[in-house]
Structure formats: structure tokens, C-alpha cells
Amino acid sequence: MLSYVIRRVLLMIPTLFFVALITFVLAHSAPGSPFDKNENRPLPEKTIERLNRLYGIDQPIQVQFALYLNNLVHLDLGSSLVKDRTVADIIGSEFPVSAQLGVQALLLALAVSLPLGVISALKQNTGVDYASLLFATIGTTIPSFVIAIFAIWIFGVYLNWVPFLGWGRGCGPLPSCDWKRMILPTIILSLGAMAFLTRITRASMLEAVRQDYVRTARSKGLREQVVIVGHVVKNAMIPVATIVGPATAGLITGSFIIETMFSIPGLGRDFVLSINRRDYPLIMGVYMLYATLIVIANLTVDIVYAWLDPRIKLSK
Amino acid sequence: MALLEVKDLHTNFFTRDGVVKAVDGVSFELNAGETLGLVGESGCGKSVTALSLMRLIPQPPGKITQGQIVFDGTDVLQMDEDEVRGIRGNNIAMIFQDPMTSLNPVLTISRQISEALELHLKMDRSEARKRTTELLDLVGIPSAKKRLDDYPHQFSGGMRQRVMIAMALSCNPKLILADEPTTALDVTIQAQILDLLKNLAQEFRTAFILITHDLGVVAGMTQRIHVMYAGRIVEKADTGELFADPKMPYTWGLLRSIPRLDERRKERLVPIEGLPPDLIAPPPGCKFEPRCQYRRDICREKEPDLVAVPGAKPDHLARCHGTQAGGWLVDTDWRREIGDTRVLEEIKQEVASVPAEAAKTTTADLPPELTQKEGI
Numbered sequence: 001m002l003s004y005v006i007r008r009v010l011l012m013i014p015t016l017f018f019v020a021l022i023t024f025v026l027a028h029s030a031p032g033s034p035f036d037k038n039e040n041r042p043l044p045e046k047t048i049e050r051l052n053r054l055y056g057i058d059q060p061i062q063v064q065f066a067l068y069l070n071n072l073v074h075l076d077l078g079s080s081l082v083k084d085r086t087v088a089d090i091i092g093s094e095f096p097v098s099a100q101l102g103v104q105a106l107l108l109a110l111a112v113s114l115p116l117g118v119i120s121a122l123k124q125n126t127g128v129d130y131a132s133l134l135f136a137t138i139g140t141t142i143p144s145f146v147i148a149i150f151a152i153w154i155f156g157v158y159l160n161w162v163p164f165l166g167w168g169r170g171c172g173p174l175p176s177c178d179w180k181r182m183i184l185p186t187i188i189l190s191l192g193a194m195a196f197l198t199r200i201t202r203a204s205m206l207e208a209v210r211q212d213y214v215r216t217a218r219s220k221g222l223r224e225q226v227v228i229v230g231h232v233v234k235n236a237m238i239p240v241a242t243i244v245g246p247a248t249a250g251l252i253t254g255s256f257i258i259e260t261m262f263s264i265p266g267l268g269r270d271f272v273l274s275i276n277r278r279d280y281p282l283i284m285g286v287y288m289l290y291a292t293l294i295v296i297a298n299l300t301v302d303i304v305y306a307w308l309d310p311r312i313k314l315s316k
Numbered sequence: 317m318a319l320l321e322v323k324d325l326h327t328n329f330f331t332r333d334g335v336v337k338a339v340d341g342v343s344f345e346l347n348a349g350e351t352l353g354l355v356g357e358s359g360c361g362k363s364v365t366a367l368s369l370m371r372l373i374p375q376p377p378g379k380i381t382q383g384q385i386v387f388d389g390t391d392v393l394q395m396d397e398d399e400v401r402g403i404r405g406n407n408i409a410m411i412f413q414d415p416m417t418s419l420n421p422v423l424t425i426s427r428q429i430s431e432a433l434e435l436h437l438k439m440d441r442s443e444a445r446k447r448t449t450e451l452l453d454l455v456g457i458p459s460a461k462k463r464l465d466d467y468p469h470q471f472s473g474g475m476r477q478r479v480m481i482a483m484a485l486s487c488n489p490k491l492i493l494a495d496e497p498t499t500a501l502d503v504t505i506q507a508q509i510l511d512l513l514k515n516l517a518q519e520f521r522t523a524f525i526l527i528t529h530d531l532g533v534v535a536g537m538t539q540r541i542h543v544m545y546a547g548r549i550v551e552k553a554d555t556g557e558l559f560a561d562p563k564m565p566y567t568w569g570l571l572r573s574i575p576r577l578d579e580r581r582k583e584r585l586v587p588i589e590g591l592p593p594d595l596i597a598p599p600p601g602c603k604f605e606p607r608c609q610y611r612r613d614i615c616r617e618k619e620p621d622l623v624a625v626p627g628a629k630p631d632h633l634a635r636c637h638g639t640q641a642g643g644w645l646v647d648t649d650w651r652r653e654i655g656d657t658r659v660l661e662e663i664k665q666e667v668a669s670v671p672a673e674a675a676k677t678t679t680a681d682l683p684p685e686l687t688q689k690e691g692i
Contacts, residue, residue, distance in 0.1 A: 212417040218372055219412075220432040220483070221404035230431075234422050310467040311421060 005303070012295050019291040020072070020284065024065050027275070027283045033057070034081040034278045055081060057280075068284060077288075078281035087285035090270065095289065097167055098259070098266035102252040104182065105190035109247070113194045114240070117201020118233065121209060132198060139195020148188045148261045155184060167264045185262045189255055193247045200243050201236065208236040238309050245301035249294040317389065319490060319523055320346040320369070325383035327361075327368045330376060334596040338364040338378075340547035348490060349521040351514075353534030353555065355570070356544035359592055362527045363413075365544070366493045370408055371400050388490065406436040409484035411513075413496040415476035419468040425452070426464035429483050436487045451482040455512060474505035478512065485516060492517065492524040498533060510537060531570055535559065543567050546593045546603035549622060553632040563625040563634035566604045568650040586654065589663045602637065607663060609655030610638055610645055 034057075035048050043051075052058040056067060071078060077087035120132040156164035163181050208214070209232050217231040218224075256268035267286060274282040306312045327339035339361045346352055354362045367373050368380050371392060385392040387408065392400065412418040420428060429451060430444035439447060445464065452460035455478040468476055477497060484492050494513060498506035514537055517524050526538055534541055534555065541558045543551040543566065551564040562568055569588035590607030593599060599606055605615040614637050622635045626646055638645030654660075 212412060212414060213420040215372060216410075216412060216418045216480075216483075217420065217431075219370060219404055219410045221401040221406055221435060222431065223401065231420050231423070235420070238422075309422060311469045 001306075005299070008299050008302070012292075012299075015295055016288065016291055017069075020069065020288060021065070023284060023287045024068065024280075025061070027278070027280055028061050028064070030275075030278065032278050034280065068281075072284075072288070077285040080279055080282045082277045082279045082282070087281050090282065091267065091285055091289060094265060094267040094270065097264060098252065098255055098268055101182070101185060101189060101255055101259070101264065101266060102248075104186045105251050105255075106193065106248055108186060109190040109194040109197055109251070110244070112190075113197035114201055117198045117240075118205055118228075118236075120198070120202045121205030121236075122228065124206065129202075132202070136195040136198045136202075139191045140199070144188055144192055145257050145261060147191060148184075148258060151184055151188055152261070165263045167262075167266075181262075185258050185264060189251060189258045193251055197240065197243060197247060201240050204236040204239045205232065208232045211235070234308065238305065241301055241304050241308055244304075245297045248297045249290075252293055253290050318345040318386075319348040319350070319388060321384070321386040322365075322369070323384040323386070325365065325368060325385065326381045327364050327373055327378060328381050329378045331596075336595045337547050337598065338595060339368060340595075340598075341383075342544070342547070342549055343383075344542055344549065344552070346491070346523055346525065348523055350523050350540070351517065351538040352523075352525045353538035353541040354525055354527045354544060355529065355531055355534060355541055357529055357570075357592060359595070360544045361547040362529075362544055363495050364547075366410065366495050366525065366527055369493060370404050370410060371395075372404075372410075402436075405432045405489070406487045407489050408491045408493065409487070409489040411477075411480050411484045411492065411494040411497045414500045415473055415480050416500065418480060419476055421468055424465045424467055425471070425479055429479070429486055432483065432486050447486070448482075451486055452479070454485070454516070455479070455482045457482075473501050474509060477501060477505075477509050481509070481513060481516070485520065485522075488520060488522075490523060492522055493527070494524055495527045496529070497526070499528070499530075506533070513537075531559075532574055543570070546598055547595060548603060548635065550604065550635040551633065552622070554629065557629055557632055561628060561632075562650065563628060563632065563639040564604075564636045565608045565610050565638070565645070565650075565655075567634075569607075571650075589660060590667055602635070606666070609657075609660045609663065610648070611659060612637070612644065 033048070033052075034055075035043055035051050049058070056064060059067075068078070077091070079086045080090060083090065116132050116135075120129045123129050152164050155161050162183050164184050165181070167178070167181055209228075214227060214232055217227045222230070253268075253271065255264075255266060256272050258264070259266040259268035267289075270282055271286050271290070274286060322345070323343050325339055325342045326337070329336040329338055342361070342365055344352070354365065356362050364373065364378075369385055369387075369392065371380070373380060380393060383393070387403065392403065395403075419425075426445055426448045429448045430439075430441070433439045433444040433447055434441070437444075448464060449461050452463065457463060457475060457478055463471075468479070471479065477500075480497075484494075492513075497513065498509050501509060510533065513524070513526075516522070524538075526534055528534055531541075538555055541551075541553060541555050542549045543558075543564065545566050551558070551562065551567050553562070558567065559571070562571060566588070569586070572586040573588065575585060588607055589609070593603050593606065599616070601614075601616040601619050602608070602611075603619070605611050608615065618637075620635050620637045620640065622633045623640060624630055625632060625634045625636075625639050626641045634640075636645065637643055638648075640646075
């Protein structure tokens with residue numbers, strides 16, 4: 001087990017190297033430069049040349065990449081070419097917001113979808129089941145920004161129940177944090193994953209509940225709750241666990257739209273805007289961070305998977 | 317008093333295509349320590365009968381619509397859920413067909429056996445674990461103690477079926493239902509498992525019902541045999557008597573299709589022609605009439621009763637107009653006279669004329685897959 005984890009961690013290095021390589025090449029091969037923002041008042045040629053030299057953008061791309069990697073190994077992500085801050089500083093102040101939003105949304109999605117999927121499967125073809133299927137279908141088919149607009153209008157403006165702009169000052173212990181502002185964005189960000197996970201859980205439960213071993217469990221005289229919790233759910237969670245990994249990645253990286261709509265100062269904005277601005281160090285910093293997170297999420301899922309299903313041997 | 321008395325049991329499955337009468341008026345008795353074989357082809361209602369005894373029929377679509385199942389003096393069908401659970405695994409235990417799928421893949425062997433012990437015998441974890449080790453020893457699992465925390469996939473098919481047997485025996489049940497316990501195993505393992513089952517049942521004086529489609533399996537195993545066809549019992553006899561002097565053309569057909577080692581001439585095996593009956597709209601008369609080469613007009617008009625047959629022991633019952641007193645098959649030697657060859661041709665032609673689609677629905681295996689809707 002331990003050797004497996006070590007091997008997987010070591011395997012992250014080539015994965016991340018290629019992510020860096022591809023992102024770097026793509027970012028630099030896109031036309032434009034960080035210093036041609038204003039077409040009406042372009043910077044003088046000389047200034048641009050000096051800026052390029054200052055930030056090393058005039059060097060051949062392979063040299064730039066080698067320099068970047070060297071800095072990366074020394075945990076130096078460089079400085080933003082647009083904002084007057086280091087990339088580490090930007091990530092340090094914005095990522096906690098995105099992470100909190102993503103984790104809250106993930107936990108909410110799990111807390112709702114797992115029980116809902118289980119109940120829906122157990123009460124197959126009843127009102128509860130149809131309601132949850134309807135919810136799951138709406139959640140997967142209607143994009144989050146559409147739902148966000150309706151939610152802002154209904155709960156924020158019309159009913160005036162919750163504030164819907166900004167995030168407040170970071171979040172420490174609950175009372176000190178501005179949790180009301182977090183309600184809408186968290187719920188709306190989680191809807192997609194919630195709907196998807198509900199469907200997977202339901203399908204997986206339906207599959208598991210009609211396996212022979214469930215009949216065996218019943219033939220032992222176990223209570224129905226014991227049969228479901230002890231025998232069915234653990235089996236049904238195996239396929240669900242495989243989906244949670246990609247879902248987590250989706251929640252963390254997919255928060256750009258939600259962050260924009262709710263004016264949340266998260267990293268999602270930089271995830272997209274850094275590209276428009278050709279802010280190369282920031283692009284690299286954000287993408288490397290997300291790539292690392294996704295790789296870690298996948299590893300976690302594989303470990304959980306092996307823990308759930310004894311037939312899977314990690315050492316192989 | 318009999319340990320188990322089944323009276324006029326009807327189990328139906330309510331499907332989109334109609335009501336499937338999977339068990340249609342089955343009655344039998346079983347004394348304590350007695351062994352009974354329930355024999356018939358796939359879809360004849362053997363397994364549904366066994367599941368009905370423990371009230372494990374998936375509901376919906378299934379439902380026991382009529383009858384009594386008196387176990388140890390109490391009607392199982394009148395019990396509430398708690399009482400039924402008190403019997404399951406405790407007084408009646410079941411061994412299922414496929415040990416590959418009947419054990420939970422994500423729980424250890426000891427957990428799966430201990431569960432029933434903790435529930436019914438109120439043992440604590442360590443007691444249950446100790447007893448589990450003894451049980452695994454008993455069913456012949458080598459170095460049982462070391463294997464307690466293994467998972468089912470770490471056992472071979474035969475070993476898993478031994479685990480299933482240990483699980484069934486765990487609470488010293490009065491009755492074990494073994495539903496095709498050896499069908500999924502290869503022949504050498506089959507013999508071992510059957511021996512084990514027989515010896516343990518004798519040792520513990522446990523009654524058991526062995527359900528199988530294979531007359532060869534029950535031959536040395538049970539005291540009595542009931543042959544089922546289309547949800548009904550069509551013949552009841554002592555095992556020896558049934559093999560020596562069967563009184564129902566369907567049983568003849570089953571016996572003819574078993575290969576014999578002691579036969580000198582290499583004769584071809586004779587299959588039963590025709591298709592299994594449609595359980596939604598069964599034939600009006602004798603259920604076997606459409607496939608019977610000895611049939612007469614009366615067979616189509618009126619269903620025969622299950623009655624004693626002349627020239628046999630009084631407890632030998634058969635459901636056939638031909639072998640009843642005054643019937644045309646009373647003196648027939650089934651080994652020599654294979655019936656009217658013209659009728660045989662007719663049956664073959666009828667089968668050939670049935671469109672493939674219809675044939676598929678009639679042979680469809682019964683629940684629970686029958687009406688399950690797709691997952692997502």
C-alpha cells in the first residue's frame with residue numbers, strides 16, 4: 001500500500017512535467033503579448049523591447065521553459081506581468097476562497113446526492129424517485145449560470161433573503177465569517193455534481209440491490225436496514241467513488257462562472273483572465289496548481305477505491 | 317406432526333405481459349430430519365417454491381396469493397416481518413446456486429458467517445468468530461483460522477460453496493433449502509459438496525430440500541423426490557421407487573435424457589420434445605399434454621389430479637390420466653415404448669412453426685430480472 005502511494009506520487013512528476021510543457025507551449029504560441037493591452041495608446045517599441053528583456057520574454061521558448069522549470073523546482077512561481085504582485089501572493093490570497101467554495105460545494109453535493117440516490121433506488125418508481133430523477137435531470141441539463149441568474153433574482157432580489165455579492169473577509173471560525181454570502185454560490189456550484197452523483201448513486205444502488213448476495217443477506221434474517229447499509233451500500237459506493245474524483249476537479253476548476261456571477265475574489269477569475277492578458281507566469285501558476293490538485297484527487301480516489309473493494313490490489 | 321406442511325401454495329408474478337403462475341397449487345410435507353428432492357427443468361417453479369417458504373419472493377412483482385406454509389406448527393404466511401426474520405437463517409437456512417455471486421464481495425468470510433450468529437444466537441463478536449472457525453473446520457476449509465479475514469474472491473468455487481454451507485449450518489437450522497447447490501461447480505467438486513451436505517445433514521439431523529434439475533444429483537441424496545412441472549407437482553415417490561417405476565410421462569422423459577454408464581449399447585439420449593409451457597396462459601388440461609407423446613383427447617380437456625397409481629406403493633402419486641386406474645399407460649414399459657411416433661412428429665412440427673420471438677418469451681427465466689427496469 002505504502003509503496004503504491006510512493007510510486008504514484010513519483011509518477012506525478014512526469015505527469016506535471018508534461019502539463020507544464022503543454023501549457024507553456026500553448027500559452028506562448030498564442031498571438032499577442034502581455035504588453036499590448038491598449039490598441040489606441042500602444043506602448044512605444046523601445047519600452048516593449050525593454051519590458052520583454054526584463055521579463056525574459058525575448059529569449060527562445062525552450063530557454064524560457066528551462067528557466068521556468070528551474071524556478072518551479074525552487075518553488076518560485078515568478079511575478080505577474082500585469083499585476084504588481086508575485087504569482088505566489090495572488091494564489092495565496094485567492095486560492096483559499098476558491099478552495100473553500102469548492103470543498104463546501106463538494107461536501108454539500110455528497111451530503112445530498114448519496115442519501116437521495118439511495119432512497120430513490122430503494123423507493124424505485126415512486127413519487128420520491130420521480131422527484132429525485134426530475135431534480136437530477138434539471139441539475140445536469142440546465143447550466144449553472146442560468147440557475148444562478150434565477151436564484152439571484154428570486155432569493156437575492158425578489159425575496160431578499162440572502163446577500164449575493166462578494167465573499168466577505170475570508171473565513172475563519174463560523175461566527176466570524178460572512179456565511180450568508182456563501183449560501184447561494186455554494187448551492188449553485190454544487191448542483192451539477194449533486195445531480196450527477198444522485199443519478200450514479202441511484203443506478204449503482206439499483207444494480208447492487210438485485211445481486212444474489214443481497215438475497216443471501218436477507219435469507220440470514222437480517223433487518224432490511226442492515227441489509228441495505230451493511231451489504232448493499234458498500235458495494236454501490238464503488239462506482240460512485242470513481243466519479244467523485246473527476247467531480248471534485250470539476251468543482252474546483254469550474255468555479256470561474258460562479259465566482260464571476262457572485263463577484264467572489266477567487267482564483268477562478270485568474271484561471272480565465274490570465275489567458276486573455278497573456279500573463280504567462282500567472283497562467284502557469286494557476287494551471288500547475290489545478291493540475292496538482294487533480295492528480296492528488298485521482299490518487300485519493302484510487303486509494304478509497306481499493307479500500308472499498310477488496311478485490312482491487314493496489315500493489316499490482 | 318410434520319416439520320413443514322405446504323398446502324396449496326400459489327406464488328404469482330405480476331408482469332406487464334400478464335400474471336405468471338410460477339407456483340400453482342403445490343402441496344407437500346416434510347418430517348424432521350427428512351430429505352426431499354425437488355426436481356424439474358428451469359422455470360418449473362422449484363426455486364420460487366423454496367423462496368416462498370422463507371418469504372423471500374421479491375415483492376413486487378411477486379406475491380404469494382394463496383396457501384399455507386406451516387413450519388413447526390405456525391403458518392409462515394401469517395407471520396409479521398419480525399417473526400419471519402426470526403425464522404430465516406435461524407430455523408430455515410438456504411444455500412444458493414452460484415457461490416460466486418451469493419457471497420458479498422466486499423465483506424470478509426467471518427463477517428458474513430458471524431452476522432447470523434450474532435443476530436440469532438446473541439453471540440458477541442469473539443464468540444461468533446470462534447464458532448465461525450469451528451464451522452469452517454467442519455465444512456472442510458483447510459487452516460480455517462487463517463482464512464477468517466479473507467474475502468470471497470480469495471476462495472475457489474467449491475470452497476465458497478463450503479462457506480455457504482457453513483453459513484447455512486451456523487444456527488443449527490431445522491431445515492436447509494439447497495437450491496441447485498452444485499450446478500455452478502464442476503463435477504468432481506459437485507460430488508464432494510453433495511457428500512458434505514449429506515453427511516452434515518445426517519450428523520445434525522437437519523431436514524433438507526434439495527432442488528435440482530438433475531435427477532442424477534438427487535439419486536443418492538434424498539429419501540423422497542417430488543417432480544415439478546409448470547408450477548405443479550406432477551409426481552411424488554420414494555427415491556428408489558421413482559427411479560425404478562416412474563408413473564408420469566414427464567418423469568420418463570427426464571430419466572431418458574440422463575446418460576447411463578451401465579447401458580451396454582451406446583444409445584442416443586432422448587430429449588423431451590417441445591417447449592416449456594407458457595406460465596401466463598398454461599394449457600387448460602394436463603400441463604404436459606402439448607409435449608407428451610402418449611397424449612389422448614382427455615389430456616387436453618381435463619387436468620388430471622395428483623393421485624395414487626395402481627401397481628405402486630400407496631404414497632406414490634402421479635398426475636396423469638394414462639397411469640391412473642383404468643388408464644392406457646398402466647402397463648406401459650417406458651423404457652421400451654416411446655409412444656406414438658406420429659404424435660412425436662406433430663410436436664416437433666409445432667415447435668418448428670413457433671416464431672423465434674414467442675419461443676424466447678416462453679423460456680424466459682423467471683424473476684427477479686423479469687420486470688426490473690433499467691438502472692438510470
